[in-house]
Amino acid sequence: MDLWELGQAEGVRLLTAGTGPTVVVFPGMEGSGESCLRLAADVVLSRPGAGRLVLVDYAGERHRFLGALIDTIAGLLERHLDLSPITWWGQSFGNLLLAGAQPLIAAPVAGTVLVSPFTGLPSGRLRAARAVLAMTPQALYSATSPVVSRFLFGPAPRGTGADFFSALGRMRLVDLRRRAGWLQGGDLAGYFLSLPGPLGVWFGEEDRLVDRPRQLAFFTALTKGVGGCVNVLDGCGHVLLPASAVELAAQGIGEWLTPPETNPAQAPTR
Numbered sequence: 051m052d053l054w055e056l057g058q059a060e061g062v063r064l065l066t067a068g069t070g071p072t073v074v075v076f077p078g079m080e081g082s083g084e085s086c087l088r089l090a091a092d093v094v095l096s097r098p099g100a101g102r103l104v105l106v107d108y109a110g111e112r113h114r115f116l117g118a119l120i121d122t123i124a125g126l127l128e129r130h131l132d133l134s135p136i137t138w139w140g141q142s143f144g145n146l147l148l149a150g151a152q153p154l155i156a157a158p159v160a161g162t163v164l165v166s167p168f169t170g171l172p173s174g175r176l177r178a179a180r181a182v183l184a185m186t187p188q189a190l191y192s193a194t195s196p197v198v199s200r201f202l203f204g205p206a207p208r209g210t211g212a213d214f215f216s217a218l219g220r221m222r223l224v225d226l227r228r229r230a231g232w233l234q235g236g237d238l239a240g241y242f243l244s245l246p247g248p249l250g251v252w253f254g255e256e257d258r259l260v261d262r263p264r265q266l267a268f269f270t271a272l273t274k275g276v277g278g279c280v281n282v283l284d285g286c287g288h289v290l291l292p293a294s295a296v297e298l299a300a301q302g303i304g305e306w307l308t309p310p311e312t313n314p315a316q317a318p319t320r
Contacts, residue, residue, distance in 0.1 A: 059126055070100055086165065092300040092304075108147070120154075123147060141289075164269065167265065199219075203289040205285065251281065254289075
């Protein structure tokens with residue numbers, strides 16, 4: 051898939067493909083899109099004119115604070131998108147960026163897709179991960195990351211997820227430590243409370259990264275109302291890697307984003 055650049059600032063780039071209604075996609079911690087681009091492209095670019103995908107590529111950002119990164123992203127979107135209704139799509143860590151940036155954009159919200167969202171990671175797990183990252187040399191991290199990541203983010207059947215695991219291995223440890231540090235400050239549920247409906251949420255049934263029961267309870271409560279839904283996908287983890295899971299998720303998200311025209315629940319809201 052060929053993407054062309056809309057604009058860039060402070061290590062953040064907006065990349066786009068397709069034509070039609072705009073879907074802004076926020077990838078996971080890798081920042082460059084490998085965690086979600088295949089799934090998003092299957093849904094948004096499935097047919098000519100079906101949609102315009104705008105990827106927020108933040109792999110090169112060097113912001114000291116999460117709020118500063120959100121401000122940079124919101125500024126780029128304001129400059130390069132018009133006031134047509136926008137569908138918002140987040141993956142993992144990218145959901146926090148989505149939730150922070152969306153209220154800063156004047157365009158109406160057509161709908162919001164949250165894949166593997168979380169308000170925080172289990173504190174013990176996060177402390178252990180940060181301790182390991184602090185002691186690990188870059189070369190060792192790059193060499194071992196694909197193996198560790200397959201367990202942490204999988205299931206990842208043989209032949210799947212290579213682009214995503216390679217992207218994680220290319221990350222600078224200083225950036226990974228900095229972004230993980232943003233999560234250490236406590237629960238970030240407040241970021242999500244101002245999101246307007248409708249909200250569609252997808253979790254992996256085998257997600258090993260988050261406290262899934264806790265996150266499932268929070269986002270189930272958040273989506274109560276007209277048009278909202280929460281889905282748990284069998285056979286996949288924090289990142290949707292098995293081909294069957296990607297296909298199933300693409301079908302479900304696509305159907306949720308294109309309901310019958312007679313259903314008023316999907317009218318753009320703010």
